[in-house]
Amino acid sequence: MIELRDVHKSFGENHVLRGVNLKVRKGESVVVIGGSGSGKSVLLKHIIGLLKPDRGSVIVGSTDLSQLDEEGLNEIRKRFGMLFQSSALFDSMTVWENVGFGLKRHTRLSDSEIKKIAIQKLGMVGLVGVEDLMPSELSGGMRKRVGLARAIAMEPEILLYDEPTTGLDPIMADAVNDLIIKMRETLHVTSVTITHDMKSAYKIADTIAMLYNGVIVASGPPGEIRNTPDPVVRQFIEGRAEGPIVLEGIIR
Amino acid sequence: MIIRFIEFIGAVMEKPAEGLGRFILLFCAVLKGMARPPFEARNIIRQMLEIGVNSLPVVLITAVFTGMVLALQGYTGFKRFGAEGLVGSVVALSMTRELGPVLSALIVTGRAGAAMAAELGTMRVTEQIDALETLATNPVKYLIVPRFLSGMVMLPALTVVTDIIGILGGYFVTVTLLGTSSKSYLRATWNFLQVQDIYVGLTKACFFGAAFTLISCYKGFYTRGGAEGVGRATTGAVVFSSMTILISDYFLSAWLF
Incomplete structure (x- = not known):
């Protein structure tokens, strides 16, 4: 349904995505986890064509988004729904x-x-x-x-969620998780969620993928991710400050 | 040494050149958006009300007092060589050729241009512009084209009002306060005023309307960096629009007259 092939994206000197590969099957709920500033939002914006990759391609259905003009992009966007982190309601x-x-x-x-x-x-x-x-x-x-x-x-056939539980109290966050599950069950949508809320990820995901250093370093069902020996993933899902993940600008 | 100098020039010019390029691309996108349906009639009407009707009170006050002070100064000056009879002509020509379009443009920039930059800037930093795109709506067409068209139409309309009210302000001072005859003021107004003066003033107003809306929308649309960014965009919109209006006024005058 959605496929990212070797997607690269830089902003000036900052090489944010360094060859992301990700597949989302029809009806699947994929959750992309990763630290703040890891490029999760950038990745999500590529899927709906808000950003264009410097290299690589984003395929939705059988269409390569980079081949589309603005009208073609708008046609394909009608198949999407997106929930923004800040809700982005028109005030x-x-x-x-x-x-x-x-x-x-x-x-x-x-x-x-x-x-x-x-x-x-x-x-x-x-x-x-x-x-x-x-x-x-x-x-x-x-x-x-x-x-x-x-x-x-x-x-829509595809729903994108940008940090759906960020900024909510735990009860409201769980209610939003339930809503995401309900949307999938009632509307049979394919969904991609980006979050750093592991509780939410375990609850709503069929597949969890971790974005680190601009690439997907691990991907699998929640049970597999929870028990992975990969030290980078372990540090993130356990929420430890000590470990291989370097926090930019923080001296330990 | 020479290479260093060229590098320095390149480093200094990089950002302005990038900004200019983006501005030209935005202008092209606006022109393209104007040519294709849907024509966003509802948004255009809303913007016309905002730019034109809501600016009317402040434009009226400015126009009447400008006309009045022009008459007062003109009368004082001309009296020295016995040409008080020409005050009406000076007020009429100054208002239609110069002050009508320029003052309306500066006032509307301060009011509506600042509001445009702040609104679009806030929409950018709160992801509302991204949301428009995800809802398959071209934000340039939906947000900027209506503002651009409204500016181009409403600024000449406001200029007509400014011209008339300014001339009436001059009439009030010259006739009512300073005691010149009504007939001679009106004769001085009409005898020297040509259709071309009004037409050229309105052409300028149309250009100013296009310039301030485009600059303000550009500043708002490309806002970065939260509340501080919105503040910067708003200030930038007013400063750049005002400078553009004043500088282009000279060249337009030289070209059109």
């Missing part, structure tokens, strides 16, 4: 306008029909009676849910 619009934004742009549905669908999607993520509020009136957890409702509004 000049009400909640239902946010959720219905894609429908308004890409369908001929009337406003009342769009609002009805938006209310239904909001119901799916556990929000009732918030459709006429502005994003600034919502709590962090509610904003995440509205972001998720917006991501699923166009009934």
